[in-house]
Amino acid sequence: MAALIGTACSAQDPPAAAPGPDPVDTTAAAVRTTSAPRHEFDRTAHSTTDPASMWVIVNKSHPIHPLDYEPAITLVRGYQVATPAAGPLTALLAASDRQGLGLKIASAFRSFGYQEGVYGDLVAADGREEADRVSARPGYSEHQTGLAVDLVTPASPACDFEACFASTPGGRWLAHDAWRFGFVLRYGPGTAAVTGYSPEPWHLRYVGRALAAELRRTHTTTLEEFFGVAGGDYRS
Numbered sequence: 001m002a003a004l005i006g007t008a009c010s011a012q013d014p015p016a017a018a019p020g021p022d023p024v025d026t027t028a029a030a031v032r033t034t035s036a037p038r039h040e041f042d043r044t045a046h047s048t049t050d051p052a053s054m055w056v057i058v059n060k061s062h063p064i065h066p067l068d069y070e071p072a073i074t075l076v077r078g079y080q081v082a083t084p085a086a087g088p089l090t091a092l093l094a095a096s097d098r099q100g101l102g103l104k105i106a107s108a109f110r111s112f113g114y115q116e117g118v119y120g121d122l123v124a125a126d127g128r129e130e131a132d133r134v135s136a137r138p139g140y141s142e143h144q145t146g147l148a149v150d151l152v153t154p155a156s157p158a159c160d161f162e163a164c165f166a167s168t169p170g171g172r173w174l175a176h177d178a179w180r181f182g183f184v185l186r187y188g189p190g191t192a193a194v195t196g197y198s199p200e201p202w203h204l205r206y207v208g209r210a211l212a213a214e215l216r217r218t219h220t221t222t223l224e225e226f227f228g229v230a231g232g233d234y235r236s
């Protein structure tokens with residue numbers, strides 16, 4: 001089961017196959033022309049449809065298949081996380097502790113049955129439209145992969161699950177540094193039409209260090225755009 005996890009190792013393509021610049025030729029232009037063909041990122045290295053793949057895309061157009069999928073779980077600070085993400089998340093939280101940020105997990109793996117209960121209660125109370133606004137339908141939540149976690153910062157409890165989380169020191173640190181641990185902020189500013197979700201600066205998604213670094217390098221803010229996969233709202 002662990003065999004599909006390439007994680008960070010696959011990130012290290014050999015350096016430039018292209019002839020290196022002369023050691024004295026370090027102008028910006030020279031760097032640009034020699035860095036372009038340096039490496040091709042292999043977008044097919046991992047599946048985007050297998051729920052056990054760290055590159056899986058789950059959104060309102062792409063439910064988890066099978067719908068009742070459950071990942072192999074490892075506990076991180078008492079929360080259930082898909083095993084491949086556990087080590088990197090532990091490292092991220094330890095780094096946040098060292099920075100004095102003390103970020104904490106508020107939610108991690110959520111099963112199909114759990115989401116079914118949450119969503120069903122919301123529909124019963126407020127109707128489907130309102131339920132869709134605040135909750136993923138069962139089978140459509142990235143949390144069911146175990147690769148997504150929601151973090152909160154004890155310094156600003158009022159910003160738990162709120163837009164203002166982005167401006168807390170912890171939120172800013174995540175936006176800047178989460179990629180170093182292989183995580184991305186899945187629902188960034190200005191991406192709702194693509195991802196189907198309003199910005200959630202507290203929602204981290206593990207994709208592995210190689211992809212996180214490539215997204216950053218190419219200034220790509222969504223998995224949908226990077227892999228050319230449809231997103232947006234539910235089809236019905």
Ligand SMILES: [Zn+2]
Binds near residue numbers: 107202203
């Ligand atoms: Zn979340």
